[in-house]
Amino acid sequence: MGNIAVVVGAGIGGLAAGIGLRRAGWKVRVVERAPVLDDAGAGISLAANGIRALDELGVGASVRKAARGQYTGGTRTPGGSWLARMDGAALERALGAPIVGIPRATLHRLLRDALPPGSLHTGVEVTGVDHSDPGRVRVRTRPSASSAVPGDELDADLVVAADGVNSRTRAALFPGHPGPAYSGSTVLRALTEPLDLDTDFEITWGHGAEFGHIALPDGRAEWHAVLNGPAGVRHADPLGALRGRFAGWHQPIGRLLDATRPEAVLHHDIHELATPLPSFVSGRVALLGDAAHAMTPNLGQGACQAVEDAVVLAAALARGADTDTALAAYDAERRPRAQSVATAARKAGRIGQQLSGPAVALRNAALRLAPSGLAVRMILRHADWTPPRLPSPGSVTSLVE
Numbered sequence: 001m002g003n004i005a006v007v008v009g010a011g012i013g014g015l016a017a018g019i020g021l022r023r024a025g026w027k028v029r030v031v032e033r034a035p036v037l038d039d040a041g042a043g044i045s046l047a048a049n050g051i052r053a054l055d056e057l058g059v060g061a062s063v064r065k066a067a068r069g070q071y072t073g074g075t076r077t078p079g080g081s082w083l084a085r086m087d088g089a090a091l092e093r094a095l096g097a098p099i100v101g102i103p104r105a106t107l108h109r110l111l112r113d114a115l116p117p118g119s120l121h122t123g124v125e126v127t128g129v130d131h132s133d134p135g136r137v138r139v140r141t142r143p144s145a146s147s148a149v150p151g152d153e154l155d156a157d158l159v160v161a162a163d164g165v166n167s168r169t170r171a172a173l174f175p176g177h178p179g180p181a182y183s184g185s186t187v188l189r190a191l192t193e194p195l196d197l198d199t200d201f202e203i204t205w206g207h208g209a210e211f212g213h214i215a216l217p218d219g220r221a222e223w224h225a226v227l228n229g230p231a232g233v234r235h236a237d238p239l240g241a242l243r244g245r246f247a248g249w250h251q252p253i254g255r256l257l258d259a260t261r262p263e264a265v266l267h268h269d270i271h272e273l274a275t276p277l278p279s280f281v282s283g284r285v286a287l288l289g290d291a292a293h294a295m296t297p298n299l300g301q302g303a304c305q306a307v308e309d310a311v312v313l314a315a316a317l318a319r320g321a322d323t324d325t326a327l328a329a330y331d332a333e334r335r336p337r338a339q340s341v342a343t344a345a346r347k348a349g350r351i352g353q354q355l356s357g358p359a360v361a362l363r364n365a366a367l368r369l370a371p372s373g374l375a376v377r378m379i380l381r382h383a384d385w386t387p388p389r390l391p392s393p394g395s396v397t398s399l400v401e
């Protein structure tokens with residue numbers, strides 16, 4: 001058949017995979033169940049590892065241009081005192097880039113724009129994959145708008161399952177895996193209207209609660225409020241509920257809430273793959289992004305890891321070995337790293353946002369006594385990653401379209 005790939009899901013991971021596979025000379029079809037890829041979502045931060053991976057995909061420059069470097073700020077107590085300072089300049093000196101903040105919608109658009117027209121198919125839901133024939137995968141699809149309309153079957157040499165934390169593909173391929181687990185925390189977040197902020201980035205830890213913001217290039221900001229509590233609780237007036245929960249916390253928290261339109265607030269319960277997968281590959285299906293390793297957002301690494309996955313997969317396929325060997329290399333390279341970042345993110349949440357009771361004072365005292373530069377060193381542990389090289393654009397004869 002040739003090098004034909006179907007990517008399931010057009011999130012950050014699926015789009016990055018589509019770009020990478022094309023660079024590796026594959027013909028790619030990205031199928032997404034959402035009928036329209038609208039500009040929903042708040043903001044996202046990307047550390048140097050994610051930016052370097054985007055550089056390798058050829059979109060790093062446009063992402064940097066549309067993003068804002070997070071140079072100032074840090075971690076605070078609800079009273080406003082500083083527990084740790086962010087030193088974006090030190091990160092930039094060490095890694096070539098500070099952490100950057102960008103609206104999710106902008107990042108999605110830049111990734112979509114890097115795919116050729118016609119390779120992204122929206123409104124198409126994947127309902128199953130059959131990989132009983134060695135070396136082939138049959139993908140069953142149907143139009144998402146109507147389950148009554150018969151769907152298509154697509155034949156592929158490779159399927160990339162980038163269908164997110166609730167991946168149906170993962171559930172089908174690993175029926176013994178328990179699937180995602182509720183992390184114990186729920187998150188409300190939004191993009192604000194433009195406002196003046198003194199810092200680029202802040203996180204404030206109270207008892208079982210975190211409020212953070214990322215300043216964006218156009219004067220808006222993304223804020224998030226992460227709270228311990230049961231899943232499924234929703235508020236008729238989310239901004240009112242947050243004003244109550246964060247009453248008495250330092251500014252700019254109140255100002256960020258005041259600069260937010262009620263309809264801009266998103267609310268999600270945070271799930272993660274607490275039980276690591278035994279493999280990121282099954283036959284000719286590669287799992288990628290949250291489908292493979294959904295993690296809590298405490299290190300801001302989920303999307304960065306998804307983009308790393310995409311580059312490593314594409315580079316393994318571009319090396320010219322057979323597809324099965326390339327997939328084995330992808331699993332061997334990606335699984336230990338992504339799963340260790342996921343473990344670190346869970347631990348960061350437990351000593352950060354989720355901590356409550358007397359342990360909070362102990363943690364805060366330890367952070368105040370920690371040598372300066374600790375925050376930078378913690379970020380370097382995960383952000384100092386160098387992607388493998390992809391063939392330069394045009395150097396591989398693409399089988400596309």
Ligand SMILES: Cc1cc2nc3c(=O)[nH]c(=O)nc-3n(C[C@H](O)[C@H](O)[C@H](O)COP(=O)(O)OP(=O)(O)OC[C@H]3O[C@@H](n4cnc5c(N)ncnc54)[C@H](O)[C@@H]3O)c2cc1C
Nearest residue numbers: 009011012013033045126163164289290300301302303304
């Ligand atoms: C509150 C919060 C803050 C975060 N902040 C950061 C951060 O600052 N930095 C960072 O790096 N990461 C962050 N993350 C993590 C990051 O958002 C995710 O890791 C990343 O978006 C995962 O991308 P993905 O493409 O793997 O999955 P998704 O974005 O979930 O995309 C999956 C796509 O697949 C589609 N799909 C699903 N099933 C099917 C099907 N059957 N057929 C067709 N299509 C299907 C879905 O519609 C969706 O478009 C954060 C996460 C949360 C919850």
